[in-house]
Structures are given as C-alpha cells and as structure tokens.
Amino acid sequence: MHRLLLICLVVSLRLLTLASSADATNDYFLPGDAFFPSKLFLKNLKQQEQDPEPVFNYN
Numbered sequence: 001m002h003r004l005l006l007i008c009l010v011v012s013l014r015l016l017t018l019a020s021s022a023d024a025t026n027d028y029f030l031p032g033d034a035f036f037p038s039k040l041f042l043k044n045l046k047q048q049e050q051d052p053e054p055v056f057n058y059n
Contacts, residue, residue, distance in 0.1 A: 048054035
C-alpha cells in the first residue's frame with residue numbers, strides 16, 4: 001500500500017514538473033515606468049522632436 005502511494009506521488013510530481021515554461025513579454029514597459037506611468041503616442045513624439053525644450057506629461 002505504501003509503495004502504491006509513493007508511486008502515485010512520484011508520478012504526480014513528475015507530471016507537474018513536465019509543464020512547459022511560460023514566456024512573457026511587456027512591450028509597453030519603458031524605463032522609469034515603475035515611477036512614472038506614461039503613454040507614448042506618435043503625434044506626441046513628433047511634437048516633442050520639433051520643440052526646442054519638450055515638456056513631458058505624466059499621468
């Protein structure tokens with residue numbers, strides 16, 4: 001009986017460890033987002049490139 005429990009335990013643990021690893025990406029994370037959440041839009045980038053002293057707005 002103990003042998004059957006041990007086999008079931010080993011098989012269960014083996015099946016749990018066979019799960020494939022998960023890959024995650026966060027393409028919208030910019031350096032500093034942990035402190036200043038921001039949204040980046042193309043029209044804002046073009047406007048900031050034209051201004052001699054761009055102003056950055058954080059939400």
